[in-house]
Amino acid sequence: MSKDMMFYCIPQQAYMRTENCMNLRKRPAGKAPAGAQPMLRACEKCTMYPLVDKKKVPTVSLGDYLGGDKPKIANLQAAANKKIIQAIIIK
Numbered sequence: 734m735s736k737d738m739m740f741y742c743i744p745q746q747a748y749m750r751t752e753n754c755m756n757l758r759k760r761p762a763g764k765a766p767a768g769a770q771p772m773l774r775a776c777e778k779c780t781m782y783p784l785v786d787k788k789k790v791p792t793v794s795l796g797d798y799l800g801g802d803k804p805k806i807a808n809l810q811a812a813a814n815k816k817i818i819q820a821i822i823i824k
């Protein structure tokens with residue numbers, strides 16, 4: 734996926750880059766070692782990220798976003814999306 738794709742992060746209620754979502758999740762959960770930033774609570778509890786990883790969230794390019802376009806909000810209740818989300822909850 735292009736680095737410069739924007740999506741709407743539902744847990745954080747914010748537009749962000751798909752790559753940022755992946756980077757945020759690489760942070761240590763709970764107590765972070767000195768100098769490191771801990772994972773955000775929103776990311777710790779997030780069930781939406783598999784949709785980001787699988788490119789199932791609506792996106793717009795960063796260029797379009799800066800031009801005023803906003804990505805649609807993913808429908809977490811859609812059957813196909815629920816299935817993807819369910820897969821990580823069961824794990």
Ligand code: SF4
Nearest residue numbers: 742744754775776779
């Ligand atoms: S992991 Fe979840 S809460 Fe964190 S940025 Fe990605 S979608 Fe948002």
